Amino acid sequence: MTTRKISFTLNGEHKEFDVLPNERLLSLLRRNGFKGTKYGCLEGACGTCTVILDGKAVNSCLVFAFQVNGRSVQTVESLGIGEKLHEIQEALVSEGAVQCGYCTPGIVLSAKAMFDENPTPTVDEIKVQIDGNLCRCTGYEKILVAIDKVSKSHNQGGK
């Protein structure tokens, strides 16, 4: 199988990559050093590998790399640079929603995509929007509380 060139915007920067036609976006990202995107099932069912594609949360293990040609991809590497965490990360950390942390980057991105579209989702809306990120450690209680806290802070003109 021969590689082909594709280009897309990754975390705001225009990038070109050689891809194998059968390669999924997850593999492309990880082999290029973007290891913030973790993986748990490689079959689209756990959300660990979530990235934001044109503003929507998608599973990068499901999307073929070529499918993002000409589009815009955002990974966790673009959020919370250095010591300064993104507000979603900050909320998850301070509420104790990060246990093993393996699901966390995916949850951060799902929440980010949600907030970009609707800054003040209700608890029910959050449950529906973040239903694709499995976490086996937390029982989701603290994750929900943390994300709700961010939503409430937006409601109070925090954003």
Next chain:
Amino acid sequence: MRVKDFIFASKISEVASLMREIGDSAFLMAGGTSTYFIASKTSKVAIDITKLPLKGISRVNDNYKIGALTTINELQKFKDEGWVLDRVARIIANQQIRNISTIGGNLARVFYWSDMPVALLALGGSLKFSGIASRHVKIAEVFSKPHSHKDVFTASILDYIEIPAATKGMGFSYQKETRTYGAFSSATAAAFIKIEEGVISEARVAIGSVLPFPVRLTDVEDFLVGKRPECKLLGEIHFDKLAKMKLMPREFMTDEFCIHLIKIKAKDAICEAMKEAMGGCK
């Protein structure tokens, strides 16, 4: 399924000729979320159709026109008075899947758990195809048999879907039984009911999941039409057609429970649809 090459198409006519050129190994790719479920010995050439202008939902008189590339998430988020597909969309898979998978893809490849075929069988409407063979086909016809579905979709591109707006006097309900929200359905039923002058004038009831391919319960529909929409109707439904079907129980269910469950789901769907058509429970 493995992909050996990919091509981006920008016009329907282009897709049609590409499909002819590539032949059997061509694979139209919309969201691509079905690829883990498709077992294929040979590698495919993916024709990415997502750049085609087949997106968006619009209301045309008493119908909605839904582009084939409209995502499940867009169906979920769309709000309008006679719009009912949001109810179906919000209980499909999970947000990441809903964000990328398309209604066209969901209709084109029917798995036992596929939601849209069951919903649309009940809702009614038609599919518009373009490409090699350009035509309008009634949903009932497309999904009448697995092979007719296959015939219609072979070498065709689904352009858009037309469904009726559920206006006054109409009701629609979609009932899906799952272990968890993310799980595949173990029994699905959908019903559409129209009431005119106090009697049921139109009824469509479809079931899925317990069968490899969804079906309409036409005998139940016939029974309902002409009746007054009352609770006791539900107890009088016979399900003769269903009783003769070879079901495929999921989740280690026995045949006995499977048939019981799908009947309950169908009744629930009919009941809810009637309620909605009457504008509330009577």
Next chain:
Amino acid sequence: MKPVTKMTVVNKPLRKIDSSALSQGKKLYTGDLAPEHSLYVKMLWSPHAHANIKKIDISKAEKMPGVKLVLYHENVPRIPHCTAGQGYPEPSPYDTFMFDKKVRFVGDRVAAVVAETPDQAEEAIKAIEVEYEILKPVFTYDEALADNAPIIHDEPEAFVPIPIPYEPKKNIVAKVGMKAGDFEKGMKEADFTFDELYETPYAQHCPIEGYISWAQIDPYGRIFITTSTQVPFHTRRIVARTLGIPVQKIRVIKPRIGGGFGCKQEMLLEDIVAIAAYRLNKPVLWALTRDEVFRSGRTRHPMRLRIRYGLKKDGTITAIGLDIINNTGAYGGHGLTVMSCAGSKVLPLYHVNNIHFNAISIYTNLPVGGAYRGFGATQAYFPVETMIDVMADKIGMDPMEFRKKNHIRSGEGHPAFEALGEGKPGTPMTIGSCALAECIDKGAKEIDWSKRLPHTEKTSRFRRGIGMSIHMQGSSVPEIDMGSASIKMNDDGSFNLLVGATDLGTGSDTVLAQIAAEELGTTLDKFIVYSSDTDMTPFDVGAYASSTTYLSGEAVRKTAEKVRQQILKVGQEILQKQGFSKKIEELDLHDAHVISLDGSCKVAFGDIANYSLYENNQFQIGAIESHITHKSPPPFTAHFVELEVDIETGHVKVLKYVAAVDCGTAINPQLCEGQTEGGLLNGISYALTEEYRFDEEGKMTNANFMTYNIFSMRDKPEIKTILVPSYEETGPFGAKSVSEVCINGGMPAIANAIYNATGARLKKAPFTQERVWRAIQEVKK
């Protein structure tokens, strides 16, 4: 010791020290750290449940592009070992080989390919030709125990390293039992007797990060293994044995890991990456797919449990009989210990004088049982706590009052503690701290127990019910497990804390540092924690048996106490020079200073460190300490659930779940809540949805997250955790364990709530719609 209320670091909901970096997706997990040009392993797994390998031809595979090595039974050492990570010598059979001539379950190892890419390895796997002689498989309890049953472990080498009964010719892995009082007599004395069968399914831990390991050879020829494990030290020992090389040759490093819950208390991948890296002198990586994690990873043992009770009209329980058959699958790693815990962590919960407990572990040709949070107790609580409700119902007593009347209390012992150990007698003990009564009261209030109506008063299609259950577990394996720690002080008054203990996402690195910080009168942020590296950190048995906080935590506290003495001494010396003459007893550590109790003088940790490192009487302030425990104090919990049953479809929707927990002093309350919530949700889905389904050939048919359903946020009920403090004198700052006990409630509490809603009793889990519906049909009859 100061009261908990005066503590400044312990009992505070401080941030987990690694959580910021984790939330940013930093390269911290095994897979993130693998060298770029690692070779990849793929395994050819057995498609048969039971077969002899007559012939393997690897010649085609070896010549495939990118292939570097093919491993199978003819070219690796044949050394019997046990993959379970337990103290040495294990109370478990050495019944496993790196590769064997025989396969014992669908998913057993046949041959491994190491290639440049995973795809190449996969292709080469397909090119391996194997000829099998199919043997009759053993799938059920009865098939395994039948006369003339096929023998699963007929190899002559299998043995148990300590003298315990092991009868592989009868497919028997282990037997455990105890008697107290006179069971028969107790049954005779009873006004009512009960005799029921319960069954629990195969389930999997489903850590979101599956099994993954890689190894590389250091310039001096040693094997460095980086792996997602709960037991780095045991892994080092087991790999050394399996490869036939000295422990000294191996270094095992556990980076951050993406959950374990027990399944990584096992040496499962490490021998292969180690031998491959060694032979090829290249880094070798192996990660299981989710499908492989399900099929070939470790599971929760399915059990069949017969329970008998004798009961008097006044609510006195006169006898309990528990007979368990435990299916340990194709290999027997945890076969004995899981049954011990099913007894020792469950039987003591209620006052009963006449006890009969008999458990037997059997081999089958199904996936392998392993350690799973709750470890046997979870399975045994299903019948025990359901029957408590049944009995209360029989005598018309409120099940909560019935529990309150009969449960164990502080100061009481139980013969099971002494009788049931890990391949030897257990340790007698009396209960120290116990806030169970308060847990019950607080939980009942939260769920509004008083509004609970009997099922006979419910008539609608959707019926609500409230149920409860109570539980205990343990904290560490007494007299066997050891944890240790070392602490050294740095120039600026910061400390390195090195522990062998294994943080598998629980936050134990944070908790242990909180303990050290409290003892040393400084803050959490002054600690650089490094854990679980066999070259660098002192020994620890690892993360299991709810031991880390109680056992390793006390090791840390003792270490800190030693360092504390050194700091005080140096502080005294400095103050002396400054003209303050103080006795050690007049000094204390506070706010990162040595202070005098009268407030007259103080000296900062930075100055103390500088003094001791550079100025006078120089020495490294530091210590190393170890700890073993003499008891295993149980945490207690009361669980309450409210749910709704659709009696037409059997669908159960959990609405609210309350867990009131006594874990002693919560070193970090936020993390304790997190442990509780994660565990209880796992318990709920274990009760309702999780189960392995097999076809007739013993092949799992739902090895993915689409058909093996674990809960998502959308499925989660309202959860309320209530921490009820107690003080365990033998634990660090009064702490006990928390992580395991909270998984035990799901099955019994939900079963009891379903009964309260509908009058239907569930005895087989999970409570699928059909099972619930059928049980309801029984009631209607």
